[in-house]
Amino acid sequence: MNYKYSKxxxxxxxxxxxxxxxxxxxxxxxxxxxxxxIYILVTGLPHISxxxxxxxxxxxxxxxxxxxxxxNSFYLLILTMLISVPISLGAGIWLSEYAKKNRLxxxxxxxxxxxxxxxxxxxxxxxxxxxxxxFNLGFSLLSGALALTIFSLPLLTTNVENALQTVHFTQxxxxxxxxxSRIETVLKIVVPAALPNIVTGMILAAGxxxxxxxxxxxxxxxxxxxxxxxxxxxxxxxxFLSPFRPAETLAVHIWKVNSEGLIPDASSVSAGASAVxxxxxxxxxxxxxxxxxxxxxxxxxxxx
Amino acid sequence: xxxxxxxxxxxxxxxxxEIAISTDDLHVWYGSHExxxxxxxxxxxxxxxxxxxxxxxxxxTYLRSLNRMNDNIYGTKVLGKIYYRxxxxxxxxxxxxxxxxxxxxxxxxxxxxxxxxxxxxxxxLKQHGERNxxxxxxxxxxxxxxxxxxxxxxxKLHTSALALSGGQAQRLCIARAIAMQPDILLMDEPASxxxxxxxxxxxxxxxxxKDKYTIIIxxxxxxxxxxxxxxxxxxxxxxxxxxxxxxxIFLHPxxxxxxxxxxxxxx
Ligand SMILES: Nc1ncnc2c1ncn2[C@@H]1O[C@H](COP(=O)(O)OP(=O)(O)O)[C@@H](O)[C@H]1O
Ligand SMILES: [Mg+2]
Numbered sequence: 195m196n197y198k199y200s201k202x203x204x205x206x207x208x209x210x211x212x213x214x215x216x217x218x219x220x221x222x223x224x225x226x227x228x229x230x231x232i233y234i235l236v237t238g239l240p241h242i243s244x245x246x247x248x249x250x251x252x253x254x255x256x257x258x259x260x261x262x263x264x265x266n267s268f269y270l271l272i273l274t275m276l277i278s279v280p281i282s283l284g285a286g287i288w289l290s291e292y293a294k295k296n297r298l299x300x301x302x303x304x305x306x307x308x309x310x311x312x313x314x315x316x317x318x319x320x321x322x323x324x325x326x327x328x329f330n331l332g333f334s335l336l337s338g339a340l341a342l343t344i345f346s347l348p349l350l351t352t353n354v355e356n357a358l359q360t361v362h363f364t365q366x367x368x369x370x371x372x373x374x375s376r377i378e379t380v381l382k383i384v385v386p387a388a389l390p391n392i393v394t395g396m397i398l399a400a401g402x403x404x405x406x407x408x409x410x411x412x413x414x415x416x417x418x419x420x421x422x423x424x425x426x427x428x429x430x431x432x433x434f435l436s437p438f439r440p441a442e443t444l445a446v447h448i449w450k451v452n453s454e455g456l457i458p459d460a461s462s463v464s465a466g467a468s469a470v471x472x473x474x475x476x477x478x479x480x481x482x483x484x485x486x487x488x489x490x491x492x493x494x495x496x497x498x
Numbered sequence: 499x500x501x502x503x504x505x506x507x508x509x510x511x512x513x514x515x516e517i518a519i520s521t522d523d524l525h526v527w528y529g530s531h532e533x534x535x536x537x538x539x540x541x542x543x544x545x546x547x548x549x550x551x552x553x554x555x556x557x558x559t560y561l562r563s564l565n566r567m568n569d570n571i572y573g574t575k576v577l578g579k580i581y582y583r584x585x586x587x588x589x590x591x592x593x594x595x596x597x598x599x600x601x602x603x604x605x606x607x608x609x610x611x612x613x614x615x616x617x618x619x620x621x622x623l624k625q626h627g628e629r630n631x632x633x634x635x636x637x638x639x640x641x642x643x644x645x646x647x648x649x650x651x652x653x654k655l656h657t658s659a660l661a662l663s664g665g666q667a668q669r670l671c672i673a674r675a676i677a678m679q680p681d682i683l684l685m686d687e688p689a690s691x692x693x694x695x696x697x698x699x700x701x702x703x704x705x706x707x708k709d710k711y712t713i714i715i716x717x718x719x720x721x722x723x724x725x726x727x728x729x730x731x732x733x734x735x736x737x738x739x740x741x742x743x744x745x746x747i748f749l750h751p752x753x754x755x756x757x758x759x760x761x762x763x764x765x
Binding site for chain 1: 565567572597599603605612613625671
């Protein structure tokens with residue numbers, strides 16, 4: 195009796211201690227993150243102005259802006275998502291709903307895991323060899339988008355698969371029992387039910403793509419030639435829509451400004467650009483949460 | 499014991515009663531584990547037949563074979579014949595999706611779609627080609643009334659079905675199943691997750707539906723089987739030990755095991 199009592203006491207003690215340790219660790223992580231964010235924003239925000247956000251960057255003088263780079267980042271993101279979202283949806287649906295457990299699917303899963311752990315520099319160099327040189331696409335938005343597709347595809351596919359797996363199997367049974375085919379059940383019941391999670395994952399992946407630099411240095415290139423926003427001919431290299439033009443993005447710009455140091459105000463330009471980048475990525479995160487809550491509410495009528 | 503069942507089925511046939519669905523020597527394997535050891539049963543049309551027996555005796559496995567829901571479980575094998583309107587539906591040549599429009603199913607856990615109440619009922623109908631809005635409205639109202647749910651949801655048909663209570667969700671699933679106008683409704687412990695009031699509502703619904711549908715229901719609840727069913731099959735370890743009119747099973751079982759089970763000595 196006594197022994198039992200003391201054991202319970204000890205378990206309780208360990209329990210409380212563990213709680214405190216994890217609590218401290220969690221607080222620590224939040225603090226580090228907050229310090230980082232505050233530092234970047236405090237050093238960067240003073241440099242942000244309308245002129246900075248929309249102006250052209252300057253190669254040697256001070257006072258350049260990040261207008262084209264900012265546009266390039268968003269446009270590259272859109273191109274990347276246009277390519278990778280449909281592919282990842284197809285692959286994720288296949289893996290979750292159709293793939294049998296055999297050696298081929300094991301191989302595919304392993305490949306996806308390896309791909310997702312590839313350093314982005316390696317993805318960039320691979321993209322350089324394959325898209326820029328072999329496919330002769332040159333330093334271009336398209337080369338960049340393809341490299342980023344390789345970078346984001348494993349992330350997105352795993353996300354789609356996991357999101358579908360959280361849909362209970364009774365939903366699939368319900369569909370089949372009503373005489374719906376497998377594909378009808380998957381596309382019209384399971385995928386909509388998984389939509390909040392799928393959308394969240396895609397927007398979070400978008401955030402990572404948006405901030406990626408290493409994979410782009412040798413694919414989308416390090417130059418941001420002037421573009422015309424009134425030229426809608428996508429085959430004309432000066433058109434803002436042309437996917438064939440070289441396009442330095444915001445993240446690449448930060449890297450280049452710092453590593454080359456050719457402009458006198460390099461530190462303030464990179465601080466301002468970093469703040470813009472961070473704000474954009476934070477926005478992606480908030481949008482992801484907001485959208486998935488909205489979709490969930492819409493579907494369930496319940497606030498989460 | 500099995501002979502009893504066979505004689506009984508023969509008698510049932512002789513009486514000229516119409517058979518909705520029957521199985522002939524049905525075996526079901528999960529991998530190398532045989533869960534059903536050759537069951538032959540025939541279910542009369544427009545009656546409620548109950549499948550009773552201890553947990554793990556194979557009731558769900560048997561029921562799910564009848565509209566081939568076990569096809570979807572990897573590694574299952576179903577051997578033997580399942581006759582629906584004289585057609586052996588346990589065959590590769592059968593279009594299972596078409597067949598399931600005629601043999602509907604309600605599951606143990608309510609599983610409404612993450613859609614509105616209205617769409618839950620109309621979704622499959624639309625997929626199957628019904629586009630007429632008035633007809634769909636009519637079906638929604640009719641089936642929700644049949645499922646004793648109409649009064650509670652008629653003002654919120656276009657809100658999400660996931661906000662319904664468990665009992666309401668299950669009745670929605672029943673409405674959804676009968677909206678397909680199946681011949682046969684298979685129900686696997688449809689009331690086991692429900693409170694007594696909802697259970698009562700679901701039971702009332704089933705008794706009403708009997709006029710138009712053949713119902714086969716798995717239940718753990720002896721009182722429920724006794725209250726609503728016309729015939730009862732007693733499952734034990736993957737075999738049917740006795741199949742008879744419900745009142746005989748409960749009052750004059752032929753086999754001691756049946757008696758033990760229905761009087762609550764095991765299970
Ligand atoms: N998906 C499955 N995989 C393997 N074995 C199963 C599966 N489902 C049921 N079984 C086994 O089949 C037998 C009958 O189960 P079940 O039909 O669910 O019984 P009941 O519905 O009467 O409780 C049990 O031994 C159970 O363990
Ligand atoms: Mg069961």
